[in-house]
Amino acid sequence: MTLLVAGWVALDEIETPFAKVEQSLGGSATCAALAAAQFTDVRLLAAIGEDFPERERSKLEGRGIDLAGLRTVPGGTTSRWGARYHYDMNTRDTLYTHLGVNDGWQPVLPEGWEDSSAAFMAADDPATQRALMGALTAPRATMVDTIKLYIEAEEAGVREAMREASFASVNETEARQLTGVASIAKAARSLVEGGARAALVKLGEYGAVYASEDDYFVAPGYPLEEVVDPTGAGDSFAGAFLGYLDTVPEVTAAEIRRGIIYGSTVASFAVEGFGPNRLLELKRDEVEARYREFRTLTHIEEER
């Protein structure tokens, strides 16, 4: 079983009320791949520039991620993103986005990767997401993520990608933007009525809501003791969710619910460090221990 992760690898500048990092490994695909690597074999498809530090590449290699799809664009510079978080750590200002090598790059699936059993398409041009998903021969589970930028510029394409993927991932704002309804419960159902096979609405520290034609699930957030940096939490969630699903004998509703809890669990680790730093040292037994704790602290005994 092998999970394809396509998206961005970037160098980030992140400032919180408590600390700041620069030239820090980041990007949607980085976080998703590291989260997924807790569970399954991961193939990373992304572009970097000639300036991408060797030590950052080594970090990814060190976690067993297949980097045959990490393409160095000749003469290009790695994408850079800067953001500053507000005091509550839930809202941020994007300071800059330098596309670098991602400006116009068309990812192509490396030979042999068509057999990936699952795929996460991090936020990107929906045409690219669809082309990559279409190149897979028989994926069991695929997920597309998106952001405001693509919803505004390519709404029809975003909707089409959501119809083709097994799961569509959005945050609260994006769910409202796509459906025009304020209620998260209604928005999740509306995405499914609008053609998405299943919608996962991420509520940040408050958990997630999942809707499909035959299931509806709400999960609280793991109670976070300390948030160092929320960047990449959503991608970590997605990576762990799909990584877990890639390992189960059959993708059932019950497994999807467990996958959501695994997603929340790994995301709760991700926010404990800057960018993917905590994920880089995360051990599977830590994930399992927190997953069990999460289950315990949300469990309600059956009625007498």
Next chain:
Amino acid sequence: MTLLVAGWVALDEIETPFAKVEQSLGGSATCAALAAAQFTDVRLLAAIGEDFPERERSKLEGRGIDLAGLRTVPGGTTSRWGARYHYDMNTRDTLYTHLGVNDGWQPVLPEGWEDSSAAFMAADDPATQRALMGALTAPRATMVDTIKLYIEAEEAGVREAMREASFASVNETEARQLTGVASIAKAARSLVEGGARAALVKLGEYGAVYASEDDYFVAPGYPLEEVVDPTGAGDSFAGAFLGYLDTVPEVTAAEIRRGIIYGSTVASFAVEGFGPNRLLELKRDEVEARYREFRTLTHIEEER
């Protein structure tokens, strides 16, 4: 088993982006009492003015609430509160608070009410809350709620009331205000370390976090399809929580967890109408059906 509810009965003016009501039955004690009346016998202790409409009194009587403690202050006017909700329905501006009869009123327990088996002290001067709780002979479960006003003016008293009650109820902002920590998980634990026997942090539509010395529980919010008016949701939660606990053979950790789900369930109905209007027509079988639905949509099967 009988639950004492002490707090305010008021006439509210509420404006949302979609509708507006004036002179509408409201107040913390009204919502809590109506929510609790789904489960147990309720005694209401509150002050009203001579202007309080008979038809509003009849509504409360019609739900079987004991109004021997609903005192009409001679020459007084009923408290009035006005608020306007923003588009997201999570934030509001208080337009005015006219204390009316609640300005300086000292509630006294009606004779015979000392035997109340549970009590909810809605937000009030902590000295009043403590005096009322102290007048009960052997309550099994008591809860104090508070608001910013009392935390600022009477913080030591608020903390003392929290130590004396079985449960302290706060929202996110109040939890941070009392503990000085941003993390809800840490704040809930900090309240318990600071002397509260148990802390219930209400997260509005996102559910609740519960901490005591020997338990920790997180519950997602019930997925709300339509919010007409969030006013009184917290008091409805508290009333249903204590109302349910008043009926169980023993107040165990498992029952407290069920009580929190009952609290969320009844609060989810409360927000479907202005003020307590939805609660006034709510039937127990609707509560049970939604409670079961809530359990289903948060349930995760045991691991194979």
